[in-house]
Amino acid sequence: MCSPDFEKRISEIRRRMEKQNLDILFVTKPEDKYYLSGFESSNFYIVLTDKSSYMLTDFRYFEAARKKNCQGFEIIKVDSKHSIFDFLSKYDKMSIGIEEKHLTADEFKILEQIFTSEKIFFSQNIFEEQRLIKDSSEIRSIRKAAEIADYAFSNILKHIGPGMSEREIAIKMESFMKKEGASRLSFDIIAASGERSALPHGLASERIIQKGDFLTLDFGCMVDHYCSDMTRTVAIGKASDEKKSVYNTVKDAQQAALDKVKPGISTSEADKIARSIIDRAGYGECFGHGLGHGVGLEVHEAPRLSPSCHSYLREGMVVTVEPGIYIADSFGVRIEDLVVITQNGIDNLTTSNKELIII
Ligand SMILES: [Mn+2]
Incomplete structure (x- = not known):
């Protein structure tokens, strides 16, 4: 079944092209191409003009692209004699928008020869801004990916115990998520125990978990190319008073932010709600990253919630x-939920318990 969303997305992108006075847009970033077409392959390009949509690919993917196509793309075969640049040459008098972070220096040089540098514009922000607000089909996929992550967390709790390595835990979680329908992981699973839990992004190692450890699990999976992302910290066997108190500070900071996040709040303000609680507890120096980030086709995308980012939260983010x-060298705690900004607040897609779990 064709989703009608693609046509709407393309027409919205065209409106943004017009605003930036672009005659054509050369789309090279995999997530942006997928966003416009629902198609994925190792070699294809999308070119939009004010009226036409072109998908260019080689022999290997041509039929697949034709079969997938249902939103008015013209599919064009490229090969060594008729390259993507030969195709673009016929627009040489026009202004072209490129995705500056997804083009090689080599490709850029060829474009400069075709268009001259005055007519080439860095336009990746067109997609960044467009993809900030998720439509209902995107939210459906993200919700499903979040449900699978929640399921993997509740399931792994039944298996974790002293003697198990971080890597064994990560492998089990990956298989839980894939068996439940995830196509792939959003990123390599972070399983950081003991003093390694003080590493914000400690990938699973061979370390064996021990009684008294904190174990931080940060993970997510993909459904229909959309990501989920969640983190829980649990205690193995027992937790010292200091650990309990740090845990509760993080939990309170997170809850305060969840309670106040809604449309119209700035991303730096949202960060500050949580940060001020951590500051007051005396751990300000120990919270060295931002409060959060956007999630969609990429696990880290706009907006960023941090002290230095001043955009505003909007419904649908x-x-x-x-x-x-x-x-450092002692332990760490992180608690992460994935939320949709709604008209009045949030819809929290992560439902796993947040009371300190001691297993
Ligand atoms: Mn995250």
């Missing part, structure tokens, strides 16, 4: 809320 405290 999907963001993480993930304060943390990391005490």
